[in-house]
Amino acid sequence: MKKAIAKQLRQLAESLPPLYIDKVMGTKITGAELLKNSQDNPSKDIDENAIYKQKYLTRVPVNHYNNLKSGYKSVGPSIVSQYMQAVKSVVEQLKLEEETKLNNIQNQENADTGNP
Numbered sequence: 001m002k003k004a005i006a007k008q009l010r011q012l013a014e015s016l017p018p019l020y021i022d023k024v025m026g027t028k029i030t031g032a033e034l035l036k037n038s039q040d041n042p043s044k045d046i047d048e049n050a051i052y053k054q055k056y057l058t059r060v061p062v063n064h065y066n067n068l069k070s071g072y073k074s075v076g077p078s079i080v081s082q083y084m085q086a087v088k089s090v091v092e093q094l095k096l097e098e099e100t101k102l103n104n105i106q107n108q109e110n111a112d113t114g115n116p
Helices: 003-015 031-037 064-074 078-113
Strands: 020-030 051-061
Antiparallel strands (some): 020 051
16 A cells, blocks of 8 residues: 555544444463452452453443555545545444433433423
């Protein structure tokens, strides 16, 4: 990929709104730490000296530049407009969900106070 194209993709990626995805991450934890963290419900199967994998769910930002770059390499220039349309539709969906939540909260508050 030429530097000029990479630069344009980077500028485009920086202009896009931040989006987040839920991702399963993992870390290693010793049996002793695991037992210490679960004192309320200790398990007899945990070896204090063993190392265990612990998975957790976290929100991470979408890397628009990497998505655009890999898409450009595999599909070509047409992916840019497709990616932009996908981001636009996700943002619109998020706005709609947010408006729905706000309306539900307002309706609940009105119901609680007796206002129509």
